[in-house]
Amino acid sequence: MSLAHDTEFLEGVLDPDQISRGTADRRERSTDWGTDEADAVLPDAVVWPESTADVSAVMEAANERGVPVTPYAAGTSLEGNAVPVRKGITLDLTRMDSVLEVRPEDRQVDVEPGILGQEVNDAVERHGLVLPSLPSSGRISTIGGMLANNASGMKTVKYGVVADWLLEIEAVLPNGEVITAGSKGVKTSAGYNLRDLIVGSEGTLAVITRATFRLAGIPKQVWGGRAVFEDIEDASAAVVDAVRSGVDVAKIELVDALSAEITNDYLDTDLPDQPLVFLEFHANHGIENEVEFCRTVFEDHGVQRFEVAESDAEMAELWEARREMADAFEPWREDLSPLTPGDVTVPISRYPDIVRHAKEVGAEYDILVPCLGHAGDGNVHYIVMVDPDDPEMVANGHEVSKRIVQRAIEMGGTATGEHGVGLGKQEYLAAEHGEAAVEAMRSIKRALDPNDVLNPGKVLPEE
Numbered sequence: 001m002s003l004a005h006d007t008e009f010l011e012g013v014l015d016p017d018q019i020s021r022g023t024a025d026r027r028e029r030s031t032d033w034g035t036d037e038a039d040a041v042l043p044d045a046v047v048w049p050e051s052t053a054d055v056s057a058v059m060e061a062a063n064e065r066g067v068p069v070t071p072y073a074a075g076t077s078l079e080g081n082a083v084p085v086r087k088g089i090t091l092d093l094t095r096m097d098s099v100l101e102v103r104p105e106d107r108q109v110d111v112e113p114g115i116l117g118q119e120v121n122d123a124v125e126r127h128g129l130v131l132p133s134l135p136s137s138g139r140i141s142t143i144g145g146m147l148a149n150n151a152s153g154m155k156t157v158k159y160g161v162v163a164d165w166l167l168e169i170e171a172v173l174p175n176g177e178v179i180t181a182g183s184k185g186v187k188t189s190a191g192y193n194l195r196d197l198i199v200g201s202e203g204t205l206a207v208i209t210r211a212t213f214r215l216a217g218i219p220k221q222v223w224g225g226r227a228v229f230e231d232i233e234d235a236s237a238a239v240v241d242a243v244r245s246g247v248d249v250a251k252i253e254l255v256d257a258l259s260a261e262i263t264n265d266y267l268d269t270d271l272p273d274q275p276l277v278f279l280e281f282h283a284n285h286g287i288e289n290e291v292e293f294c295r296t297v298f299e300d301h302g303v304q305r306f307e308v309a310e311s312d313a314e315m316a317e318l319w320e321a322r323r324e325m326a327d328a329f330e331p332w333r334e335d336l337s338p339l340t341p342g343d344v345t346v347p348i349s350r351y352p353d354i355v356r357h358a359k360e361v362g363a364e365y366d367i368l369v370p371c372l373g374h375a376g377d378g379n380v381h382y383i384v385m386v387d388p389d390d391p392e393m394v395a396n397g398h399e400v401s402k403r404i405v406q407r408a409i410e411m412g413g414t415a416t417g418e419h420g421v422g423l424g425k426q427e428y429l430a431a432e433h434g435e436a437a438v439e440a441m442r443s444i445k446r447a448l449d450p451n452d453v454l455n456p457g458k459v460l461p462e463e
């Protein structure tokens with residue numbers, strides 16, 4: 001296979017065991033979780049930096065030669081964010097995976113970017129501390145990938161997104177210069193907020209080489225709950241009412257009847273084939289009052305069953321199906337596969353409207369669209385199920401997806417609440433932010449990366 005870029009200069013920058021041009025290593029990093037084999041792009045070389053100095057040296061040398069560099073971590077992105085579409089070098093950050101320092105007295109931790117989210121929590125747990133807002137993929141994805149994609153998860157409704165806990169980063173710019181952005185003080189108004197510019201930039205503006213987080217205390221009380229509703233309208237209205245009424249809930253997840261049915265097939269569980277709301281409450285005292293408050297709100301929306309789990313074992317059983325659900329859709333039916341990972345998020349008052357819209361548009365094209373999501377923050381993961389061998393159905397599926405995204409944007413929401421733009425959501429960027437804002441983003445990219453070497457082809461649509 002011919003290589004697009006000469007990467008021989010790497011031998012002068014890193015040790016031999018930090019460089020590979022082997023097909024297996026390149027193939028492994030040619031897709032991410034959301035990218036089909038058909039769209040795989042093999043990089044010319046894979047490198048494993050072990051320090052900020054390594055990252056800086058690779059970037060400086062690649063930038064001088066105009067060779068593309070794509071940061072890559074666990075590869076769990078769902079929108080092609082980490083695929084090296086212009087080939088060049090894949091910069092695999094997973095060897096930079098240490099906890100650098102825990103400072104319990106400040107409730108802070110410094111970590112390298114390649115550490116898995118759960119490993120951060122394993123390291124701070126003995127101090128009674130937690131980084132509370134990991135995505136559902138927190139056990140399999142890295143801190144650098146989370147910050148780059150501006151990831152979040154089920155607990156956003158109480159704790160915000162991962163980056164809401166970020167105080168300071170160290171990052172390497174495309175020309176190899178090393179900067180720090182933010183502060184270890186919990187607030188700063190000193191200069192442009194480069195930290196938050198780099199967060200969510202999907203590795204197109206800088207490579208994150210260190211992150212300092214503030215931490216929360218582990219809550220003393222954690223209870224789970226599950227509510228069953230007659231129809232999806234009642235379930236989504238109950239979620240909106242709970243959030244609006246100020247129920248202090250840490251997770252509030254909507255699962256429609258079809259997703260429950262698909263999950264039962266996959267996991268052999270016995271979830272009711274009805275709309276469900278999964279709940280988790282965190283408190284240091286008085287948790288039962290909050291749970292009762294939630295029950296009262298749900299009763300106003302005709303909840304049929306409201307189960308509560310107080311012990312860890314009961315909790316695990318109650319939540320198991322929800323945790324495993326993401327894997328249930330692909331194997332469900334031989335003739336149907338999920339088309340795109342829908343990830344819209346709308347202001348909470350519009351939540352029932354967007355769920356209804358997803359169902360209606362699917363029905364219009366005779367396409368099944370199971371819906372689930374982090375309802376408390378207005379997020380819906382709608383899953384468009386199509387027969388990949390039926391071109392008309394695939395085209396209709398794309399139309400369904402497009403119409404759901406467009407409606408979410410019209411409602412003041414976003415095309416992607418947590419997965420990022422990558423390749424898959426570029427077509428919506430201007431509709432969401434306006435041409436002028438996209439042009440401002442391009443100006444920032446040109447200023448920081450004039451040679452377009454860092455993860456080129458991502459986020460910003462072709463001009």
Ligand SMILES: Cc1cc2nc3c(=O)[nH]c(=O)nc-3n(C[C@H](O)[C@H](O)[C@H](O)COP(=O)(O)OP(=O)(O)OC[C@H]3O[C@@H](n4cnc5c(N)ncnc54)[C@H](O)[C@@H]3O)c2cc1C
Nearest residue numbers: 073074075076077135136142144145146148151152203208
């Ligand atoms: C089963 C499953 C469940 C998921 N659940 C959620 C969820 O609940 N919430 C959510 O938000 N996402 C979720 N995701 C998506 C994904 O896990 C997250 O976006 C995750 O944060 C990506 O991390 P990663 O380590 O896999 O990064 P990668 O996929 O390797 O890379 C992600 C992006 O970050 C860039 N990058 C990686 N490291 C760095 C760095 N150090 N500096 C600069 N750029 C870098 C890459 O170039 C790429 O653009 C899920 C994915 C799966 C497969």
